Amino acid sequence: MSVVSNSKKLRQPIVVVLGHVDHGKTTLLDKIRGTAVVKKEPGEMTQHVGASLVPSSVIEKIAEPLKRVIPFKLEIPGLLFIDTPGHELFANLRKRGGSVADIAVLVIDINEGVMPQTVESIEILKSRNVPFVIAANKIDKIPGWKPNPDEPFMSTIRKQNPKVVKKLEDMIYTLVGQLANYGVYSERFDRVRDFMKTIPIVPVSAKTGEGLPELLAVLAGITQRYMSERLRFAEGPARGVVLEVKEEPGYGTTIDVIIYDGVIKKHDLIVLEGINGPIATKVRALLMPRPLTDIRMAKGELRPVDEVYAAAGVRIAAPGLDEALAGSPLYVVPDESKVDEFKKRVSEEVGLVRFRRDINGVVVKADTLGVLEALVNALNKKGIAVRLADVGPLTKREVLEAAIVAKNDRYLGVVLLFNVKALPEAEELARKEDVKIFRHNIIYKLIEEYEEWVRS
Incomplete structure (x- = not known):
């Protein structure tokens, strides 16, 4: 996994998917993951623990037809999607003063519009200062829509009956109006002049894959253009957040961690929060999935690796993790004399919450x-x-x-x-x-x- 070369290297942006129940979050993630596995280069790694990487090579292949309309060159190595959608999990991607997520996809069923959990997602995104893109999903459900699987939105829309196009326009404008009530100023992505001020709406179908090229291109474009400072790869000890605490056969209690900065190695000393205060322990194993050879092998078994670079999802086995808390910050301690300093840092950070x-x-x-x-x-x-x-x-x-x-x-x-x-x-x-x-x-x-x- 060791891929650190030039000093200007950017890490993958971390992307989270939110939205109301049944609006298509999981279907969208499955479609994105499936596409990544089918289109990746041989040997390219797409699987992480709790996250999936869509490499740049895949985004460029999918978005190839858009090159004429939106010229872009990718400098980010790809997009790292958190596998579990929904704001309960997003809430755990916490760090002091914000979120570990760099950008979010807010999925809204275009036929239903804004619903209670859409509002809750908007609130939590705003409170954590996370920029987002709207995927207006289920365009294939618009009466009279003729699906063109996996095509860009800009080409499938040209093949639709004018009445259907008019209906879609009306739905987008209804959505723009609803979102404005919650202080969100949005517009169809191809009409956005300033992505810093206006939230782009990308019409998609998670089922047919229509609009997916634009969604990935917009996510990659926005993160690369406006967040290159935040995405600059940091050498040095890793910082991460605990997503989940779980039992792993043969390893006992383990933690699934998203590393958003730096490097973590086997035998590193780490500090994180436990039920009864900070835990300091040494990494016994770093576990990552085997690279997938084919889509039919779902998340396979994990294998030990020696080191992991940001941004990544990894399972960590270490003694004394029984009391670890999901949502806790995790730090690699650069030298053992500083362990109390890091325990104090974790306590202070968590003391604002407990x-x-x-x-x-x-x-x-x-x-x-x-x-x-x-x-x-x-x-x-x-x-x-x-x-x-x-x-x-x-x-x-x-x-x-x-x-x-x-x-x-x-x-x-x-x-x-x-x-x-x-x-x-x-x-x-x-x-x-x-x-x-x-x-x-x-x-x-x-x-x-x-x-x-x-x-x-």
């Missing part, structure tokens, strides 16, 4: 740091005070915190649980103390249910 304050406010528990942060931000925006925010199941102590608040303010003396359980003794105490517990695995629904209860 906290207890002596105020009247709600108790919030979530399954990952990223979602916890997104939840607290959403509550703050609505002026709902938070007394305690933490990761993991609800404990008796936390129910007591809510009970104390309930004596002063019944509406704030409550618990909000995102994707975590209450321990049996906590559940019992909540019943005894009459502390209301709200549970959901969609952020906006959790807050909505609480607000409705307050109103009623």
